[in-house]
Amino acid sequence: MNSDEVLMLEFQGGSRAAFEELYSRYSGPLYGFFRRRLDSPQRAEDLAQETFLAVIRGASHYEPRALVRTYLYGIALKLLFAERRKQLHEGPPPESAPELSTEGKQETGMWVRQAVARLDASEREILMLREYEQLSYLEIADLLRLPVNTVRSRLFRARMALKEQLDPKVSLQRQAGSDGGATSRAAEGEA
Amino acid sequence: MKNNIHPVEAEELMAYLDGELPVERASATATHLHECRECQIIAAELKSVSESLTAWEIEASEPQMNAELIAALDEREQQPERAAPGGRSTWLGGTRFRRFAPWAGGALVGGVAMLLIAFSLISSWSRGEHEPSRATALPATSPQPNTSAAPMPRAALGNDRDRLALSARLNDSERAQLAQRAAQADLASNLEVNAPSATAEMAKALTAATPPSAPMILRTAQITLVTQNLDKARAGMDKIVAQYNGYLGDLTASAPSDGPRKLTATLRIPANQLDAAMRELKTLGRVESESQSGQDVTAQYVDLEARLGNARNTEQRLLDLLRQRTGKLSDVLEVETELSRVREEIERMEGERRLLSKQVEYATLNATISEEFKAPAQALPDSLGTRFRNAAVDGYQSVVNFVISVALFLVADGPMLLLWIAILFFPARYAWRKIRNRDTQPPLQ
Numbered sequence: 001m002n003s004d005e006v007l008m009l010e011f012q013g014g015s016r017a018a019f020e021e022l023y024s025r026y027s028g029p030l031y032g033f034f035r036r037r038l039d040s041p042q043r044a045e046d047l048a049q050e051t052f053l054a055v056i057r058g059a060s061h062y063e064p065r066a067l068v069r070t071y072l073y074g075i076a077l078k079l080l081f082a083e084r085r086k087q088l089h090e091g092p093p094p095e096s097a098p099e100l101s102t103e104g105k106q107e108t109g110m111w112v113r114q115a116v117a118r119l120d121a122s123e124r125e126i127l128m129l130r131e132y133e134q135l136s137y138l139e140i141a142d143l144l145r146l147p148v149n150t151v152r153s154r155l156f157r158a159r160m161a162l163k164e165q166l167d168p169k170v171s172l173q174r175q176a177g178s179d180g181g182a183t184s185r186a187a188e189g190e191a
Numbered sequence: 192m193k194n195n196i197h198p199v200e201a202e203e204l205m206a207y208l209d210g211e212l213p214v215e216r217a218s219a220t221a222t223h224l225h226e227c228r229e230c231q232i233i234a235a236e237l238k239s240v241s242e243s244l245t246a247w248e249i250e251a252s253e254p255q256m257n258a259e260l261i262a263a264l265d266e267r268e269q270q271p272e273r274a275a276p277g278g279r280s281t282w283l284g285g286t287r288f289r290r291f292a293p294w295a296g297g298a299l300v301g302g303v304a305m306l307l308i309a310f311s312l313i314s315s316w317s318r319g320e321h322e323p324s325r326a327t328a329l330p331a332t333s334p335q336p337n338t339s340a341a342p343m344p345r346a347a348l349g350n351d352r353d354r355l356a357l358s359a360r361l362n363d364s365e366r367a368q369l370a371q372r373a374a375q376a377d378l379a380s381n382l383e384v385n386a387p388s389a390t391a392e393m394a395k396a397l398t399a400a401t402p403p404s405a406p407m408i409l410r411t412a413q414i415t416l417v418t419q420n421l422d423k424a425r426a427g428m429d430k431i432v433a434q435y436n437g438y439l440g441d442l443t444a445s446a447p448s449d450g451p452r453k454l455t456a457t458l459r460i461p462a463n464q465l466d467a468a469m470r471e472l473k474t475l476g477r478v479e480s481e482s483q484s485g486q487d488v489t490a491q492y493v494d495l496e497a498r499l500g501n502a503r504n505t506e507q508r509l510l511d512l513l514r515q516r517t518g519k520l521s522d523v524l525e526v527e528t529e530l531s532r533v534r535e536e537i538e539r540m541e542g543e544r545r546l547l548s549k550q551v552e553y554a555t556l557n558a559t560i561s562e563e564f565k566a567p568a569q570a571l572p573d574s575l576g577t578r579f580r581n582a583a584v585d586g587y588q589s590v591v592n593f594v595i596s597v598a599l600f601l602v603a604d605g606p607m608l609l610l611w612i613a614i615l616f617f618p619a620r621y622a623w624r625k626i627r628n629r630d631t632q633p634p635l636q
Contacts, residue, residue, distance in 0.1 A: 031252030
């Protein structure tokens with residue numbers, strides 16, 4: 001099996017099959033990248049496609065100095081930041097809505113998602129790049145233009161903060177705080 | 192967790208679990224983690240956080256490319272040389288161009304095809320017509336090989352190799368040039384087959400293997416001299432070696448009683464001064480035999496340089512891999528093992544290169560110097576007095592040796608001798624008396 005870098009060089013040389021192979025490898029992960037960061041599944045799909053569009057248009061500029069994976073997520077991050085800026089100016093897209101139901105495993109997913117959302121933005125991005133995109137510390141440092149040690153420290157802080165967020169006791173206290181007196185009374189009754 | 196208690200920080204522990212620690216730290220961390228209960232708890236918490244995050248699942252994406260992507264690919268296929276990076280339109284207007292002038296695409300393709308055919312005809316004509324003239328023109332050029340560090344076109348290298356096989360009329364230095372270029376072509380093609388991903392780096396390594404500025408000839412000479420005075424010749428040889436900044440590699444001297452004295456030495460003389468040193472050596476005596484030989488090792492040297500460059504690139508890539516990739520400890524260890532193997536190879540090749548350079552820099556001169564054979568002087572006989580004196584000394588020595596031997600015998604075997612005497616005394620005396628009585632008694636009548 002050819003490496004990503006070989007496929008990219010082959011695509012530079014005009015091989016459509018190489019691009020299709022790259023697409024099949026990375027379309028899912030890139031969709032996941034956008035989907036976890038945006039509310040709209042349709043917008044995530046579009047941005048994943050736009051990432052590949054940028055690859056096609058910028059193929060002649062690609063140099064095998066960086067890993068293709070880093071290259072792709074670099075483009076994806078730029079598109080994501082542009083999308084967020086756009087949303088700031090224009091407001092969120094009309095179809096944006098929580099997509100997850102409150103059943104079974106998805107309920108746990110929602111709980112994790114909310115816990116992640118409460119993290120500090122810079123720490124959250126590092127944590128997500130590490131956990132979901134499986135990037136190395138160095139790759140994350142390159143993408144976010146941070147020192148590797150900073151990435152490591154922030155990742156550790158994010159994980160510890162998330163551990164606290166996912167702690168059932170902390171969660172219960174937070175819920176009690178947000179629901180007001182009725183919920184706290186119910187919790188006391190259970191205790 | 193405090194540093195004075197734990198040799199490993201919590202962050203390091205996390206990096207270890209992520210496979211992001213260098214090997215030496217990773218092994219220390221693994222050892223500590225095995226022993227420390229507190230760190231085991233932290234590790235379990237970190238793993239638990241990662242596992243919790245897997246609960247956030249997303250729905251599967253549509254694996255098909257959308258129309259825009261397919262159109263962009265088609266566009267790139269049709270105009271691969273003008274796939275405008277970063278821009279949404281090409282200089283011809285992209286999709287608008289196709290919409291308004293569908294026939295123009297065909298005309299463009301036709302034009303490009305004609306240009307390509309014309310170009311290939313021109314290039315084949317130039318190969319057929321120009322290269323032989325270049326080959327025949329080679330002897331007129333300088334014997335110095337091409338020292339340009341610019342990458343050599345692959346096609347040109349291939350042609351050079353063919354010419355190397357065919358051109359027996361070229362002189363040594365020209366053959367050396369062609370051999371080193373052919374070696375580069377071989378290496379380049381091998382690299383392309385074995386590691387296409389690293390073609391660019393390999394090509395860089397190949398061009399970095401700068402060919403030597405002159406043909407590398409390994410010179411060896413041999414001379415046999417006969418001299419009247421070996422000691423003087425030896426001194427003269429030492430002087431010549433010092434004069435030409437050489438050194439004595441090996442020296443064997445022999446002086447048999449029934450033959451001439453002989454000296455065999457291996458001298459290392461700077462290659463460019465070998466001829467002068469030989470001329471000086473010949474003045475030390477009569478030349479019995481002399482020979483010189485040269486072995487062209489240019490291609491070997493270039494090949495070694497290229498392989499060294501590639502090994503260094505491999506080392507760099509492995510280092511990058513260690514720094515950039517995440518993975519299991521076993522993978523990291525595997526990369527480390529490969530890295531040490533590559534480094535060993537680099538050291539070995541550097542050693543070979545140094546040896547080769549030194550062998551080329553210093554010619555080897557095997558010198559054998561023998562002395563003219565002289566019959567040994569006849570010794571005069573000793574005088575009569577001396578002979579008497581020697582005889583007296585020998586007699587005295589014999590007496591002393593005899594006395595010492597007897598004394599030693601008595602000390603060593605005396606007790607046993609006395610015992611035997613005591614045992615045999617009475618039977619012997621009895622036998623003696625019987626014999627004596629029989630002899631003295633008259634026979635019975």
